[in-house]
Each structure stands twice: as structure tokens, then as C-alpha cells.
Amino acid sequence: MTDIITTPADHDEIVAHKARMPHPAFLLEGGLDALTGLNKVARTAGVPEPLLHLLCLRASQINGCSWCAVDHTREMIEDGASPERIAAVAAWRDAPYFTARERVALEFAEAITRLADHHDPISDELWGRMTEAFDKRQISALLFEIGAINVWNRINAAIRQPAGQR
Numbered sequence: 681m682t683d684i685i686t687t688p689a690d691h692d693e694i695v696a697h698k699a700r701m702p703h704p705a706f707l708l709e710g711g712l713d714a715l716t717g718l719n720k721v722a723r724t725a726g727v728p729e730p731l732l733h734l735l736c737l738r739a740s741q742i743n744g745c746s747w748c749a750v751d752h753t754r755e756m757i758e759d760g761a762s763p764e765r766i767a768a769v770a771a772w773r774d775a776p777y778f779t780a781r782e783r784v785a786l787e788f789a790e791a792i793t794r795l796a797d798h799h800d801p802i803s804d805e806l807w808g809r810m811t812e813a814f815d816k817r818q819i820s821a822l823l824f825e826i827g828a829i830n831v832w833n834r835i836n837a838a839i840r841q842p843a844g845q846r
Contacts, residue, residue, distance in 0.1 A: 696842065697840055697842045698840075698842065699839050699840055699841045699842060700838075700839045700840050701839050703835070703836075703839065703841060704835055704839070705835070715828065715831060715832060718824050718825070718827060718828035718831070719824075719825065719828050721821070721824050722821040722822070722824040722825035722828065723821070724817075724821065725815075725817040725818045725820060725821035726817070726818065726821075727814075727818050727821045727822060727825075729755075729759065730756070730759040730760075730761070731781075731782060731785060732825050733752050733755040733756050733759060734756065734761075734769065734782060734785075734786070735785055735786065735789040735822070735825060735826060735829070736748065736752040736755075736825065736829040737749060737752035737753060737755075737756060737766075737769050738769055738770070738772070738786055738789055738790065738793075739789055739790075739792075739793045739826060739829045739830055739833060740752055740829060740833055741769065741770050742790065742793050742794065743793065743830065743833035743834065743837060744833075744837060745832070745833035745836045745837055745841075746836075746841075746842060746843035747836050747841045747842065747843050747844075748829065748832055748833055748836060749843070750843040750844060751843075753766055762777070764777060765777040765778075772786050780813070781813045781814075784806070784809045784810055784812075784813050785810075785813070785814075785822060787806060787809075788802070788806060788810055788822065788826070789822075789826050791806060792823070792826045792827070792830070793826065793830055
């Protein structure tokens with residue numbers, strides 16, 4: 681379903697989508713707790729929140745999840761990220777706004793999000809760079825966070841959960 685909304689400022693039409701159904705995390709008893717539990721566990725290993733928000737934004741961009749892309753952009757703004765840094769997340773390989781540690785984590789998040797693109801999505805070389813940048817608990821936390829955002833993205837994409845609507 682879509683609605684046409686005319687903005688008062690410029691009278692251009694914006695197409696607003698409606699979700700196909702109420703969000704499953706709220707329909708199933710324990711659904712929200714199950715999903716947010718993964719995120720809570722990820723925050724126990726000392727990985728900085730801004731890095732988790734960065735990885736969630738990138739996975740959400742790849743998966744085309746508008747709700748999560750907007751939400752994680754908002755979090756990055758709250759973290760103090762510049763507009764240039766946020767805009768460059770989708771092109772992080774060629775942008776000067778990311779540290780070496782963030783770059784390996786972004787590559788890791790992309791590889792996990794796109795598992796089917798390669799027969800060995802996490803190469804030994806990538807794994808080696810991850811173990812140089814993060815300890816085992818931090819890698820575990822990143823795996824939980826990246827897994828969680830991919831679950832959120834897949835649910836939201838399936839029901840067409842629009843950005844900005846709960």
C-alpha cells in the first residue's frame with residue numbers, strides 16, 4: 681500500500697509506504713525481547729557504540745531496510761558523526777572518514793551480510809585482520825550485532841516497514 685503525500689514546502693509528491701502488517705516483534709510474545717537480547721549481549725564486550733551504529737547502518741543500506749537505515753543514521757548523528765562521514769558510509773572504501781579498525785569491521789559486516797556472494801565469505805586474511813583489531817569477545821559481540829541487524833533488516837524488508845513509523 682502507498683499513499684501520496686504532498687509536502688507544503690515544494691509541492692512535490694512523496695510516496696509514503698505502509699507496512700504490510702504490524703511488526704512481528706510486537707505480535708509474538710517474547711519477540712521483541714528475543715531480538716533486543718542479541719543487541720544487549722553485543723554491548724557487553726566493550727565495542728564502542730558508535731562502531732556498532734556504523735556497522736548497523738552499513739548492513740541496513742545493503743539490505744535496503746529503510747527503517748533501520750534512518751534509525752542508525754539518527755544514532756550516528758547523536759554520536760556526533762559529521763554529515764560527510766554518514767553520507768560516505770555506503771562508499772567507505774574510497775572515503776577518508778574511517779579508521780583502519782572501522783574499515784576492517786565494515787568489511788567484516790559486509791561479508792557477513794552478503795554470505796551468499798562468496799563460497800568463503802570470511803577469508804583467512806580478513807579473519808586475521810579482525811583478530812589484529814579486536815579480541816575474541818569483541819569479535820563475538822560484532823557477530824551478535826551484525827547477526828541481529830540482519831534479522832531486523834530481513835523482518836522489516838519482508839513486511840515493508842517504512843522509515844519513521846513504528
